[in-house]
Structure formats: structure tokens, C-alpha cells
Amino acid sequence: MKRLLLLLPAILLTTHICASENKANMLPLIPYPQSVERQAGELQLGQQVQLSVASEAVHAGAAVRQLLGDRKVEVSADTGPAVALVVVEESALGDEGYRLSIGDEVRLEAQTDTGLFYAVQTLRQLLPVEPQDSYTLPKLTIVDTPEFAWRGTMLDVARSFLPISYLEAHIDRMALFKLNRLHLHLSDDQGWRVEIKSHPRLTEIGGASSVEGGRSGFYTQWELRDLVAYGEARGVTIVPEIDLPGHTQAAIASYNELACQGVTNLSTYSGVEVGFSKLCLDQPDVTYPFVEAVLAEIVDIFPSEYIHIGGDEIKDPLYAEFISRATKIVADLGRTAVAWEEGSVAEMDNNVLLQLWNDEYDIQPALDRGHQLILSPCSYTYFDHGNYDGQPDTYTWCRKEGVPLERAYSLDPQSFKQIYGVESAMWSELVHTDETADNRLWPRVITTAELGWSPLEARDFDRFLYRLDALRPHLDALGIEYYRPPELGW
Ligand code: TNX
Numbered sequence: 001m002k003r004l005l006l007l008l009p010a011i012l013l014t015t016h017i018c019a020s021e022n023k024a025n026m027l028p029l030i031p032y033p034q035s036v037e038r039q040a041g042e043l044q045l046g047q048q049v050q051l052s053v054a055s056e057a058v059h060a061g062a063a064v065r066q067l068l069g070d071r072k073v074e075v076s077a078d079t080g081p082a083v084a085l086v087v088v089e090e091s092a093l094g095d096e097g098y099r100l101s102i103g104d105e106v107r108l109e110a111q112t113d114t115g116l117f118y119a120v121q122t123l124r125q126l127l128p129v130e131p132q133d134s135y136t137l138p139k140l141t142i143v144d145t146p147e148f149a150w151r152g153t154m155l156d157v158a159r160s161f162l163p164i165s166y167l168e169a170h171i172d173r174m175a176l177f178k179l180n181r182l183h184l185h186l187s188d189d190q191g192w193r194v195e196i197k198s199h200p201r202l203t204e205i206g207g208a209s210s211v212e213g214g215r216s217g218f219y220t221q222w223e224l225r226d227l228v229a230y231g232e233a234r235g236v237t238i239v240p241e242i243d244l245p246g247h248t249q250a251a252i253a254s255y256n257e258l259a260c261q262g263v264t265n266l267s268t269y270s271g272v273e274v275g276f277s278k279l280c281l282d283q284p285d286v287t288y289p290f291v292e293a294v295l296a297e298i299v300d301i302f303p304s305e306y307i308h309i310g311g312d313e314i315k316d317p318l319y320a321e322f323i324s325r326a327t328k329i330v331a332d333l334g335r336t337a338v339a340w341e342e343g344s345v346a347e348m349d350n351n352v353l354l355q356l357w358n359d360e361y362d363i364q365p366a367l368d369r370g371h372q373l374i375l376s377p378c379s380y381t382y383f384d385h386g387n388y389d390g391q392p393d394t395y396t397w398c399r400k401e402g403v404p405l406e407r408a409y410s411l412d413p414q415s416f417k418q419i420y421g422v423e424s425a426m427w428s429e430l431v432h433t434d435e436t437a438d439n440r441l442w443p444r445v446i447t448t449a450e451l452g453w454s455p456l457e458a459r460d461f462d463r464f465l466y467r468l469d470a471l472r473p474h475l476d477a478l479g480i481e482y483y484r485p486p487e488l489g490w
Contacts, residue, residue: 026463028470029125030446031178031453033144043102045135048080049073054087059233060108060116061085067124072131081105085116096180097145098122102137117235118144118178125176129473148413150353150374150421151452152181152239153445155437156384158188158250159272160214160428162437164223168230173442173478175234177449182231183239183308183423189249189269189277193218194240194301198293199255206250209268214432224301239338240302242294245287245322246314249277257286272429274313281318292329299333306353307333312340320346327352338374341366353420357382359398372420379403380411381424381448383440384431387483393430394440405485406461408447414456424448435481442475442482443468 027036049068053061064085068075082105090111093099098110098119108119122142127135153174155162171182186194192206195218207218219227224238231238249269252259256266260280269277279287298307309326316322323346327337331349338353339346341361350370356363359377367373375381378398386394386402394402401407413422424447426440446468450459465487472490475482484490 026467027126027138027140028467029122030464030467030471031146031450032458032467033122033142034455035143037141039103039139039141041139043081043104043106043137043139045073045106045137046080047073047133048076049083049106050078050080051075051083053085054116056087057085057113057116059113059235060110060120062233063117063120064108064123067120067127070131071127071135073135082107084108085119087111087116092145093143094145096149096178097143100140100142100144102140106137114235117175121176121178125471125474129477146178146453147455148419148421148452150181150423151179151449152183152374152421152423153179153441153448154183154185154241154376154423154425156185156188156426156428156431157193158185158191158243158428159211160432161191161193161210161217162215162428162434163217164219164227166434166437167227169479170441171227171231171234171236173480174236174445174449176474176478177446178235178453179445179449180235180237181239181421181423182236183241183425185241185243185427187242187250187310188247189274190214190271191216191218192250192254194224194242194298195220196294196297197221198297199290201254202251202294205254205268209250209253209270211272211429211432212270214270214428221297221301228302237304238302239304239306239308240298241308241310241338242298243310243312244291244326245279245281245316245319246275246277246312247310248279251279251290252277255290258290275315278314278316279322281316281322287322288325288329291326295326295329295333299330299335305336306338307335308338308355309343310340311343312357313342322346324348344371355423356416357425367418370418372418373416374420375411375413375416375422376425377411378425380408381422382427383408383424383444384427384429387439387444387485393436395427395430403444405444405447405487408444409450409459409461409464411447411451412456413451422448422452438481439483442480443485444483 085108088109093111098115100119101107110116190211192202203218210216253268307330323343327348330337341356344366355374357376384395389401
């Protein structure tokens, strides 16, 4: 909340820096905080600090120790300014908000470990990446909470597999920008990527296929549990998607009985068409036990409140009934379903989230029934589209000029209603290596972070570029092989 500076005696010493301030006054932070108040003066941080960490702050504590260690700042019992991570009861901060005060000491306050973790990320962006003899920090108070609960990125690991090492690196990178949902598209026509113990052929057969030129492979349950913990330590929840009832050729090739009788195409698929495969909805005795068995193992691996059941690009007279039943199966497992926008035709609990992906899709009827949305309108958030018009190996079906950085940044989530969050998506029909994934994701994913967290008034593309430029050393330190947008002159 903005403070009434006029009432403060410190008026001459305090400036309120709002995001529309001119660039020189802006802090190099993305996402830009809800409120920044600068005080006169600076804090010098030398090579020692006195650190205290609330016992609840397990992940934030680990993050601040890592940050200090990386910057070659030692924790001392009695020398140097205090750095304190404190849990406070202050409902306005919510589950993810925090206050960062830099005065004669550095004080990080939040209601939760997650809030403190984000305070540490803000401090991290305020410090240079390279270790120095001493650090100069501006005296200030930042009070910051996110606009939206869901700030996500989606990786399609089904068309082309991404190794766990890439997913971990991606989580590290997401954390710096306070992104909090990693949506994994784990199954599609070209591949099945998650071990399901009751159905081992899904990965024996479906895991061995991929889109032509892409990578095959799958994750064991053990690897995924480990990844879940890796994310949890960095504020990132892994949201699994099993795409049903269409986009299922890999499952059908693994278990032919999932196809309707008379279907002759039962082999694995490596093309890029969509909309040709489906589980046989006329055989509920086969289809629903399969869906139940798979989802039971999925919820066992992934603690996420939300489980994505896909639901895109399929025509079947029994489609709506399928979505009703599948969302109910998820509810009976104690979770809440997410479905792509087409699922909105089904009768289902209105806590099911719908993910909007066609800009013009008429989602109003679902809004009227009370559903909330995850916004992924393709002409702004589909990062399988080019960074620039004509970029090789990119899609153009949604926007023929591609999705340049400025376009991605110009999405205005606040102009939609009933928004639970925003998410950008990288489909992998044409993205087959880690390097290409980096090129498609970065720096565009950073726009998702700001759209999902910062208030509308904070959004100005020039100032965003200025802050992004200032944070470039962080991208380099994280080993990101980002695309270099010409407007940045990188
Ligand atoms: C549409 S978006 C799809 C995907 C493709 C993508 C390519 C959505 C729910 N379905 O199956 O990979 O286009 O851009």
C-alpha cells in the first residue's frame, strides 16, 4: 500500500519510487515490487554479517545462506550489520508477500517461508552477481505482494524430452523471478514421459518415442519426487499434465485396447499433426479404470493442489461427459483439476481452473458459472512462436509475426476477469535441444513473471528493458543461452 508521505516527518529524506518513475530512479528489479520507498543513504555491507533466521524459514534460510556464500560474505557471531529473516503475522502480506527493509540492518519479514524466500530473491537482484569486497545497498523499504497466485511456465516434454538437469536449471531461473508453477506437459501423441507402475508399457513404448528429430525418454517416479522437492525448496510447484482424452497416441501404442475397435493406427507417432487420436470413450470399462489408475499414481508423485487433465483439440460426442468424469476423479483423489479452455463445455465443479489458449475463445459461459482462468492466450504467451518474424523452426499458426518480447510484455491480464494466473507455454514440436529451449524461453519468460506479479501501473516496456538490461549478469550467471532482442543491444 502506498504510504501518505506527506504525513511523515521524514518527508525530505524519503522518496516513494513508483514504477512509473523515471528510469534513473528505478531499482533493477523484475518483477517490479508493489511498493518501494527510498530513504536517504546507503548501507555498506562488508565481508561479514550477523545472520538470524526464523526457524520456519527453512527454504528462505537456505537461500540466504547460499546468496551470502556466493557473494563471499561470511556469517559472523558479532561483526557486521544484522541480516534478519523474521516471521510476522500481517495478513496483508498474504502467503507470498514480504517486506524488505534496508536501513542500518537488513530485515526481511513475511508470514511464510515462501514470502521470505521472495524477499531473499529481491535482495539477490539488488546485489551484484560477482563477489566484491563490499556491497552498497540503498536504504529502502519494499512492501510486495503478487497480483496473481499462479505465475507459471509450461514445458512440453512430451513431443521432445527435456532432461532433469534442464528442469532443475529452469526451476533455478524461475525462482529468481518469483515464478511459482512449472506445468509439465507429460504426455501427448509423440511420447509418454512419466513412469506409471501399473502400466509399465507407457514408458517402455511411449517413453521411447518422440517427435521426429526430438528426444525420447521418461522420468522415473523417484526422479520426479526429487524434482518436486527441488521445486518446493525454490517456491516452485510442479503441476503435472496428463493430456486426455485426445493427444493420446503414445498411450494407445503402448496399450492398444485403449483405442476403439476398428482403429487401425496403433503405432507410435513422430509427426506434428494434432487432433487425430483419442481414448475410446465408447468403452468406459476400459477407459475410466485406465484414467483412474494413472491419476492415482500422479497425485501420489505430485503434491500439487492442481492436476492438469488436458482436454484440448479433440472432437467426440462423449467429450463433455469425459471431462465431467475426469475432473470428478481428480476431486475424489483430493485435488482440483485444470483443463484447457475446451473443457468449459462440461458440467463440473466451478473450482476447476480453465486455461485459456485461443485469444478469442468464448470463455464467458464458464466465467458465468464461476470458473477462474489461467491466461495463456497464444498470441502473447506461446513461446514456440518466433522471437522475431521469420525465426526459423518456430510456429506461426497463432500469430504470423511471432511473439517478440514487446508483444509478450503487452498482455494485460487485468483486462480479463476471474484470473487465477498467467502462464507462458513452450511446445516442443520444433524445440529439440536445451539450447533451443533457452532461446525460445529467455528472456520472454521474464515478461510472464512481471505480468503475474506486478501491478498494471508498473508496466512500461522501456523501463522493463532498462531493468532487464541491468539483470543481464544474472542471466549469464545462470548459464542461460538467451535470445538477444535487438532493442536491448546485447
Ligand atoms: C496447440 S495449445 C496445442 C498443442 C500444440 C501447440 C503448438 C494446446 C492446448 N494445444 O498441442 O503443441 O498448439 O503451438
